[in-house]
Amino acid sequence: MATKHAGKTAMLAQVNAGIFGFAVDSISDACEWEFFCECGRPTCHELVMLPLDAYTAIRDGRQSVLAPGHQPSQLERARRLGEEARALRAQAAHQVRRAQKNRERGS
Numbered sequence: 001m002a003t004k005h006a007g008k009t010a011m012l013a014q015v016n017a018g019i020f021g022f023a024v025d026s027i028s029d030a031c032e033w034e035f036f037c038e039c040g041r042p043t044c045h046e047l048v049m050l051p052l053d054a055y056t057a058i059r060d061g062r063q064s065v066l067a068p069g070h071q072p073s074q075l076e077r078a079r080r081l082g083e084e085a086r087a088l089r090a091q092a093a094h095q096v097r098r099a100q101k102n103r104e105r106g107s
Ligand SMILES: [Zn+2]
Pocket: 037, 038, 039, 040, 041, 044, 045, 046, 066, 067, 070
């Protein structure tokens, strides 16, 4: 059940990305577009009116499009946190490798 939840969120995020791609190609960015709420609840069919720059800010901030009062699913939140942790670990590993290389060069 919870897995389905996150699956719907991911699917809606893709749909919204598609809407964004369409919107960017077609019109002036002053206009607001309807995006789907990405909370992922099976009963949620909310549309969220967003100007395109607000949508890109949400995407760049790795947030979900959410209708007022809607919460992202726990699983989706956990998945995003996990992604961030993985990115941080990769970054740390990269720093360590670089530090080791510098040390080898120094000696
Ligand atoms: Zn919702």
